[in-house]
Amino acid sequence: xxxxxxxxxxxxxxxxxxxxxxxxxxDGTSPSVRWFGNSPTEQVLFEKEGLSHFVRVTQxxxxxxxxxxxxxxxxxxxxxxxxxxxxxxxxxxxxxxAAFAHDTEPTSVLFIGMGGGTLPMAIHHxxxxxxxxxxxxxxxxxxxxxxxxxxxxxxxxxxxxxxxRMQMRLFxxxxxxxxxxxxDAFSGGFIPYHLTTQEFLELVKxxxxxDGIVVSNxxxxxxxxxxxxxxYDGAFRNHATYGGEGNLILISDNRTTPxxxxxxxxxxxxxxxxxxxxVDLPAVVRAGATGGYYDRKGPILTDDFAPTDVLREIPVD
Amino acid sequence: xVRTIGVGSxxxxxxxxxxxxxxxxxxxxxxxxxxxxxxxxxxxxLFLAALSLGxxxxxxxxxxxxxxWALAGIIVLAGAAxxxxxxxxxxxxxxxxxxxxxxxxxSLLAATTLFLLPSMLxxxxxxxxxxxxTHRVEDVGSHxxxxxxxxxxxxxxxxxxxxxxLILRFGIRQILLYSSAALLLTAVWLAGTWLLAxxxxxxxxx
Numbered sequence: 001x002x003x004x005x006x007x008x009x010x011x012x013x014x015x016x017x018x019x020x021x022x023x024x025x026x027d028g029t030s031p032s033v034r035w036f037g038n039s040p041t042e043q044v045l046f047e048k049e050g051l052s053h054f055v056r057v058t059q060x061x062x063x064x065x066x067x068x069x070x071x072x073x074x075x076x077x078x079x080x081x082x083x084x085x086x087x088x089x090x091x092x093x094x095x096x097x098a099a100f101a102h103d104t105e106p107t108s109v110l111f112i113g114m115g116g117g118t119l120p121m122a123i124h125h126x127x128x129x130x131x132x133x134x135x136x137x138x139x140x141x142x143x144x145x146x147x148x149x150x151x152x153x154x155x156x157x158x159x160x161x162x163x164x165r166m167q168m169r170l171f172x173x174x175x176x177x178x179x180x181x182x183x184d185a186f187s188g189g190f191i192p193y194h195l196t197t198q199e200f201l202e203l204v205k206x207x208x209x210x211d212g213i214v215v216s217n218x219x220x221x222x223x224x225x226x227x228x229x230x231x232y233d234g235a236f237r238n239h240a241t242y243g244g245e246g247n248l249i250l251i252s253d254n255r256t257t258p259x260x261x262x263x264x265x266x267x268x269x270x271x272x273x274x275x276x277x278x279v280d281l282p283a284v285v286r287a288g289a290t291g292g293y294y295d296r297k298g299p300i301l302t303d304d305f306a307p308t309d310v311l312r313e314i315p316v317d
Numbered sequence: 318x319v320r321t322i323g324v325g326s327x328x329x330x331x332x333x334x335x336x337x338x339x340x341x342x343x344x345x346x347x348x349x350x351x352x353x354x355x356x357x358x359x360x361x362x363l364f365l366a367a368l369s370l371g372x373x374x375x376x377x378x379x380x381x382x383x384x385x386w387a388l389a390g391i392i393v394l395a396g397a398a399x400x401x402x403x404x405x406x407x408x409x410x411x412x413x414x415x416x417x418x419x420x421x422x423x424s425l426l427a428a429t430t431l432f433l434l435p436s437m438l439x440x441x442x443x444x445x446x447x448x449x450x451t452h453r454v455e456d457v458g459s460h461x462x463x464x465x466x467x468x469x470x471x472x473x474x475x476x477x478x479x480x481x482x483l484i485l486r487f488g489i490r491q492i493l494l495y496s497s498a499a500l501l502l503t504a505v506w507l508a509g510t511w512l513l514a515x516x517x518x519x520x521x522x523x
Contacts (some may be wrong), residue, residue: 052353137351163351163420173415194348199407303348303407304488 014021045148050140053188057148063089066116066144070188077186078116080149085154086122086278092217092247093119094279097179099215100271101194101264102240102251106130106179106265110171110207112164112195113185115141116149124157126275132157133178135167137185165194165203172206179209183216193308196228199299201235205254213253220293224311226294231301240264248292261288323510324446325467330503331392331442332471334496337479338399339364341492342432344484349410350424359425364436371440379448380443385511388445390502394437396500402431403493443468491509 045064046057053068059082066078079089088094096119100106107130111120114134136142138155139161145151153159158165161310164185170263181204187197194200204214229250232239236252243249259267268282301308342360350356378387413427447461483492 021353067473137353163353165348166351166414166420166423169349169411169414173417182436192347192352194352199348304490307485 034298046144048140051138053138053141055138055140055144057144064116064148066141066149068186068188073189075186075188078118078145078149080116080118084278085118085150086125088118088122088279090118091243092249094097094124094213094251095243096182096184096217096286097122097248097277097279097281098240098242098249098264098268098284099182099213099251100127101268101281102213102253102259103179103211104267104271108133108178109180109182110168110178111135111182111184111208112168113137113183113209114145114151114159115184115186117145117151118149119182119184120157121149121151126277128156133160133171134158135160135162135164137161137163154312165200168203168207172203177209177212178207179212181207181214182213183214186217190222190224190308193230193301193306194303196224196231196308197303197306198231198234199303201231201257205235208253209251213251216250216252218248220244220292220294221246221315222311223314223316224308225316226298227301227308227311229294230296230298233296234300241292242284242287244290244292248289261285298309319510319514321450323507323513324450325464327388327392327507328442328446328464328468329471329501330499331395331439332389332468333475333478334500335368335401335436335439335494336472336476337365337483337492338432338435340479341484341489342428344489345406345431346410346424346427350420350427353420355421356424359421359428360432361430363425363428367433367436368440371437371442372400372444374437376444377443377449379445380493382414383448385449385508388442388449389508391438391441391445392500392504392507395435395442396497396504398438399493399497402435403490403497404432 042058042060044056044058046055048055053070056067056069056074058065058067062081062083064080064082065076067074068077069075077088081087081089106127109123109130109132111132111134114120114136117134119249120132120134123130134157136145136159142151142159142161162170183191183195183204202212208214216228216232218228226247232250232252237254238252238258240251240258241248242251264285265282268285271277272281299305318484327386339360343357346356348361350359375391378391409430410427413423413430418426443464446464447457450464451457451460479492487495
């Protein structure tokens with residue numbers, strides 16, 4: 001048993017090296033001073049170690065934010081303007097409304113990841129006849145949405161508290177279908193890998209009516225973006241993009257004749273007159289996307305192989 | 318000496334694969350039961366339950382059949398048990414997820430279905446190997462200590478290498494099939510090294 005001691009020593013030494021190299025523990029500064037400093041005007045309304053995130057609600061001025069803390073950073077997941085809840089302080093909400101230029105009269109929509117519930121509430125407000133189902137994994141988020149973001153359920157706005165993919169499987173089993181599926185499940189700056197794979201998108205397709213659309217919030221700034229886009233390319237025929245800096249909204253469907261740019265603009269203008277969004281929807285549609293380029297050749301994400309744990313951390317230039 | 322190295326390295330390999338399996342297990346269940354604390358809690362507790370069964374029955378069996386063939390056979394069985402897991406895990410998870418029970422119980426049931434047998438068989442290896450290398454009662458403590466230490470170092474490295482490297486390079490199914498092949502080779506290696514050398518203790522009789 002002579003070789004035991006060196007082996008044990010090596011493994012302990014390896015663990016020590018890993019811990020020392022960890023950026024969160026590495027430089028000896030107290031994280032509470034170094035990373036989590038609040039801006040002077042920011043007021044913390046709520047903080048809790050939730051089921052899947054460290055959740056906090058803060059307010060600066062009239063803007064109230066829901067944040068998840070990961071790796072020493074607070075990521076904005078949701079925000080409302082407490083003076084006027086139909087102003088959308090986060091850009092990606094405005095972009096996601098572009099979905100209605102693709103489908104002006106949906107009867108049912110599904111949200112995977114609801115955050116503060118801002119967008120589901122807005123859709124419920126602007127399209128009162130639409131059935132809105134939300135799936136949220138974390139019970140604390142549902143509580144926070146009710147308490148701090150004025151989220152109210154009724155017979156046309158429902159929350160299912162479960163992992164997104166698992167709840168979708170149950171919906172598929174029960175043959176539920178939707179006109180629009182919004183994918184907005186984030187876990188502090190990244191999408192959990194099981195909500196990005198080919199198998200997942202097959203499940204999304206089972207939940208969509210034949211002309212249904214899926215609206216995804218992607219982050220083109222990270223290496224995982226190209227993998228996600230290629231995976232969508234394999235699952236859907238048509239793709240339209242909006243935004244591009246920070247968040248890129250991808251709208252995909254399998255229609256035989258997807259709406260042209262002119263049709264989408266006409267839809268947006270008609271809806272804008274009818275609904276009077278605080279957002280200039282025709283401008284969003286007209287602007288389309290900037291950037292968001294990716295290499296069309298390369299691996300896709302599957303349940304078997306999804307190295308997004310590293311990809312999400314790699315920024316692309 | 319050759320026998321000690323054979324048994325020691327086999328124990329190391331089994332420890333490595335056991336923890337590699339546990340890490341891969343998390344990735345296997347996540348698409349079906351979510352990526353949260355429940356999935357990890359289910360997997361870790363199931364592995365611990367399976368190990369305790371393995372230790373117990375491994376110890377009993379080693380009393381009944383104190384031969385290297387039996388241990389090699391257990392390792393072969395563990396490797397063979399991984400093949401259906403690798404091939405059928407999406408189907409098994411799908412079926413269990415569609416029952417619609419809470420993620421907690423779904424993930425525990427799936428973890429049990431997939432991992433109870435292989436991890437129990439791998440749990441038998443350590444007590445069995447203690448029996449094989451020990452001929453005098455005074456040595457039991459030190460041999461058991463050394464073998465458990467080696468096995469746990471293997472587990473430690475298997476855990477790190479699988480989570481830091483293998484998952485990001487290979488698919489889950491590939492890792493499972495490689496693990497299965499590695500277990501078969503381990504069994505051959507164990508039996509081979511054992512046959513190669515006949516220690517003094519056995520020349521003069523136990």
